[in-house]
Amino acid sequence: MTGNARHVVQMGISLRTAQLSLMRTVNLTQKCRQKSQMKQVKMNLRKYGNGKRFIGKSCKVLYDISPTSIICNVTNGDQWSLDSFRELMNDTKKSYLGKGQFTLEIECHDGGNISIRQPIKLQGMTTFTVRDCYITDYYDYDFSQEVLSIESVLQNLKFTNCKIEYSPSVRVKHIQKNLKKLLAYEKCQISNTLRTFIFQKSSYYLTRRSTSKELELERIIKKELRLLRKCAHNNLTYVEMSSLHRFSAEDMIDNLLQNGIFNSLSVINLTNNGLERVPSSLFTDSMYQTIDSLSKIDLSRNKIEDISFLYKYFDFAGNLNVDLTRNKITVLSNIDTKKLKSFSEVKNEVNIRENPLICTCYQKLFYEFIAEINDKNFEQYTYLKSMKCLDQENERNLKNISAFSYEGMCKKTDSVVCVHEGIFARYKYSFIGFSLVCLAIVFACLLSKYKYRIKQLYKVKTSGQCHCPDNPKCYDAFISYSSSDERWVYDVLCTRLKSLLPDVNLCLHHKDFIPGACIADNIINSVENSRYTLLILSLNFIESEWCQLEFQKAFHQTLKHRRHLLVLLIEDIDFSLLDFDLRFFLQTYTYLKYSDKLFWQKLAGTLQTSRDEAKPCQSNNQAFNQLLPPDYDSCV
Known part of the structure; x- marks a missing residue:
């Protein structure tokens, strides 16, 4: 090899060595940077x-x-x-x-x-x-x-x-600011990518009681949610809501199932919630239609006492296991047994192990059902043959259900029933006569107790349909309301009525009550000098004593002139909280609900019809005129 060739080779080796050294340096630098x-x-x-x-x-x-x-x-x-x-x-x-x-x-x-x-x-x-x-x-x-x-x-x-x-x-802040987004989110509640949702041993803490306005907004939200399309939860397979307060468990599962479609859901676990009844969203047509793959509903460790809730949708082809172990089921009545058999015809199963069953003579079909169980018929219930039950005569003695002899144990009971039936057949006319006498006494007592209400109802049914022409009125309507609702009265009711009936004449507290006069006299004369009394019914109205007085006066006017009192219900109210007379009125007369789409048309039409029947005039009520100053125009 010549000197030039040797020199070229040496240079190549040196260059390769330098490249390797550079690569090691770069790698060390990268590792240091990653560690940093x-x-x-x-x-x-x-x-x-x-x-x-x-x-x-x-x-x-x-x-x-x-x-x-x-x-x-x-x-x-x-x-x-x-x-x-x-x-x-x-x-x-x-x-x-x-x-x-x-x-x-x-x-x-x-x-x-x-x-x-x-x-x-x-x-x-x-x-x-x-x-x-x-x-x-x-x-x-x-x-x-x-x-x-x-x-x-x-x-x-x-x-x-x-x-x-x-x-x-x-x-409430989000309801007012983000209503559409809130509705869309709460309709679905959980992400559609979710496979398992578990909520156990948990609870909600309310920072304070909700006001009537906040409760009304919640009712509106629930109504709006029902109008939205159901959400598809295609991936959800397991839902558990366990060890909760029973009301929380019922509410959560109902909200979830009623607002969704579940193509993959196989297990619903509601164990240990203290449930005394099965949530309303379970075992319904809607449940079977929206949950295709359901295989198990776990209701164990609750306080359910019967299986009357069982229901099988005719088009459900799955095998459903209902776990009712450790509940409080004591008796399977004949009706419950029929439901059990119907539910179990397509390999569905109800597990009632570890329940305090009592062997009584009132579940004959249940014993017959146990006798039918074998390897080919209701084989999923073979465990029933080995279950124990308490003796109906001595609840301390446990016995095997399959060993219970209905003929032997219930013969005495049947004999007693036959004896009772014979006694009744012999004295049935005496029993019937005694019953009629008791009914007559009860009817007489009720008639005596409610004679005043009956007289009121009679007056309502027999009174005329129009106002008396000899008693002209100065106002189209007197508005009876609580001071807490005055903003709604001024800003909504009066403004809208003025736009629909420009010359409508309304009697209002702040405008038409006589200064210095007794409040009771002002109320009485305002009612008597108005063709209608518009009663703005709300929770605030119920709590006001003066509002109650205004209602009583308007109610008595209604007994004289059938169409005088008109109730405007501006929020949902529990009628059991109302005074008896007001509850009687609402059950007897038609009232207007603010939520009605035709609310304003109906109200304006009623007032317009009343105005057409009578012409404006001066008041002829002497007591009212005595309250007025000499230059006061009573027909403003």
Whole structure:
């Protein structure tokens, strides 16, 4: 090899060595940068924003499981917020977790509380679990574009032993500001990507009692929700609402099932809720039509006493297992047994193990059903043959149900029944006569007690249909209302009536009551000098003594002139809270509801008809005229 060739080879070797050295340097630099980034991320998980403490002493990240798991511990004094965590993950997730998915678990200790605003969305989060926490801001929804734009991949949502704070004022704020978004969210309630939803040993805490206005808004929301299309939850397979207060469990499952379609839901778990009855959304046509794959309903450890709720939709082809173990079922009546057999014809099963059954003579069909059970017929109920029951004569003695002899044990009972039937046949005419005498006595007592109401009803039915022409009125209507409702009266009622009937003459407290006169006299004369009394019925009206007086006077005018009193119901009211006369009136006469679409047309038409029947005139009521100053024009 020549000297030039040797020189070229040496240069090539040197160049290759330099390349390898450079690559090692680059790799070391990259590893150092990654270690630095990892260290910074771990510091960020402990500290967040202006050096403030983020989630207590530790927030562990476990890489040895897939997907990556983040476990946060919150103690008393820590402030943990889903909004802050979302901002942190937006800053660090790419360098810390990459584009992968993760699970988030929060556990509180020593009374720790956290802030979670719905909707629950984090980029890449597949599971969200909360344990032993007091949760605030849950109903302070975050409908910002930043949150709504996040594509949810949440598959599992679980709350265990939590208390969720509910503030009516915060909810009303969202109803007023974000009604459409709120309705759309609450109709679906949970993400359509969800596979399991678990809510156990948890409750809601009401910060204060809701006002009548807030309750009315809730009723409006429920009505609007019923009008929206049902949400499709195509991925949800398991729902658990267990160890709750029975009313919470009923309300939650009813709201969920009534507003959704569930193509994959297979298990509904309602165990240990103290339920005395089955929620109204279960075992209905709607349930069977919207849940195609249902295989189990767990109602164990409740307080259900019978199985009369069982119902099988004719087109349901699945095999449904209903778990009723550890309830309070003592007797399966003949009707219940018929339902059980009908429900079980297509391999459905009802598990009634560990119930305090009593062997009585009033469940003959149940014993016959047990006798029919074999390997080919109702084989899913073979366990009944080995179940024990309490003896009806001595409830301390347990016996095997299959060993119970209806013929032997109930012969004595049947004999007693026959004896009773013979006695009744012999003395049936005496029994009938005695019963008629008792009915006559009861009728006479009721007639004596309610004779005043009967007279009132008679007057109502026999009174004339129009006002007396010899008693002209100065006002079209006297408006009786509570001072708490005056804004609605002035801003809504009077304004709208003036637009529909420009020359309508209304009698109002502030305008037409005579200063210095007795309030009772003002009320009496205002009612007598008006063709109608418009009674604005609300919860505020019920609580006002003067409003009650105005009603009594208008009610007596109605007994004289059938169409005098007209009730305007501006909010839903429990009629059991009303005075007897007012309840009697509402049950006897037609009233107008403000929610009626034709409310204003009906009201204006009634007043216009009344005005056509009578001409304006001066008042002929002497008592009223005595209250007026000499220059007062009574027919304004």
